[in-house]
Amino acid sequence: VATLGIDLGGTFARAAVVDAQGRILAADKAALGERTPDAVVDVIARAASAALRLAGNVDVTAVGVGAAGQLRGETGIIRVAPNLGWRDVPFGALLAARFNRPVRVVNDLSAAAWGELRVGAGRGVSDLLVVFVGSGVGSAIITHGQLTTGATGVAGEFGHIKVVPGGRPCGCGERGCLEAYVGGHNLTAQLRELLAEADPASPLARLASQLPPGAPALPPLLEQAAGAGDARAREVLTRAADALALAVANQVTVLNPGRLVLGGGTLTHLPLLKERIREGVQAWSSAVSRDGLTVADAELGDDSGIIGAALLASGGWG
């Protein structure tokens, strides 16, 4: 039995045919054009057709979608998808009409966590905390083998806990969120602020001047500059790393997971951040809560969401 997994981001949609063991049989990716729900459904349908054709037109019993946005529980309604400019779009119903199959829509991080749980770094664990740091920051919590969705479907909004009340503005419209300090997008913003006022002789300014013409300054430059002795780059990075590490340690204390899985591009490209999380969990989480805890890197990379969405469509939460 195979199902169709859909990964809906802000610029691309991917579709994959996934078997019951979580193997991708075939996949296709298409750029989004217009952002209206109907146009996005069209793009997804095209990618899905291509993937199905590649898979030899195997039958799929259901469709699972991991969408970059906030869901209204299990209704299939996308409450907010900032990158698409959507509010309260009944996306599950639209897709179900197109595919004539049951459709399940979940948050992209929930889907990714489910993929890691079932066939990735969380295999065999029933209490799992997954933390992803990419351009944003998110988490997913699995307890008793079930995804914690919360009362209105937005549990896991780890990026929007407040680490500095009244602090830096965040993309969510609030202030002082963890994501405002440590998400890739906001690390880039802080890097640019530093560069705008950096002494040209500072390690940061010198490293930036060595970038190829037109290449943007990206967060790994902070880590390079800090390593070269740049005090201000080190300060920004340390603040971000400490806030992230403390927040993860505290979640370990409260949730007592058997495994902590770390993923996302920002952690991949800034090994210092990932190292600091590991140190922080050791130093700051309650000793009894981390008893038996293992910390692992996410294993499925960009495929975790599409695999997780497909598996969620086929088999419920447990």
Add this chain to the structure above:
Amino acid sequence: VATLGIDLGGTFARAAVVDAQGRILAADKAALGERTPDAVVDVIARAASAALRLAGNVDVTAVGVGAAGQLRGETGIIRVAPNLGWRDVPFGALLAARFNRPVRVVNDLSAAAWGELRVGAGRGVSDLLVVFVGSGVGSAIITHGQLTTGATGVAGEFGHIKVVPGGRPCGCGERGCLEAYVGGHNLTAQLRELLAEADPASPLARLASQLPPGAPALPPLLEQAAGAGDARAREVLTRAADALALAVANQVTVLNPGRLVLGGGTLTHLPLLKERIREGVQAWSSAVSRDGLTVADAELGDDSGIIGAALLASGGWG
């Protein structure tokens, strides 16, 4: 059908016969003498016999225990009970041998949260966060109508999240825990520190001098002194209140509960703390996560644990 609920604290054990609707049919309380497991089982058995006699010797099908300590998951083993000086005591097995009934042992806060969920301030809610601030600080998390126990049975250790890394020492042996600032025991300690070095003309010193001879200075004095303009009392209280409010707000953000239930003696006696939690949740939790959230006071008082333990024994977690 009735079950027996046991509330095992550090100085007393209570036993109650509880019906399937969570009503206490009869109860008895006995002081602990010797702290050996066998001696404690004897005390519990006496209290239980008295309660059963008062209830007209109704038959009980199972026994539930809420114990002030950390459990080893669902094994019935009490890993640590600081007030009893216990380590790895197979208390469930000892009680099962005495009562010849199935016995379930859970943490006292988990039991209390379950009581509030089933027949108290959490009725009808499937995603619940319960925060208790008494002499210590704890929480219980219910998602999908199930108690979150964690991988090793210690989920909910909210009092031991770190709010000031490296800060005040905590009874748990670590530093900077939330409980080290806001638990009743530690508020009393901070109050005594203030009094030891207070200017005799300060509002705090004057209020303390008006206590009846021999009466101890207790945390509500901090709130009175702050209200009378004592800057240092206000500082201690504000630090505690802000740390607590921010921590609760962040848990709301991550867990997206439908209801937050607040209980425990310290919150009852320091209304300012409870008010500050409500303000903090409003100001600091993510807007989408508190969508639909209601905040309520615990309703069952000291009976929540015994009722919850009895109901847990009768009906599983869900």
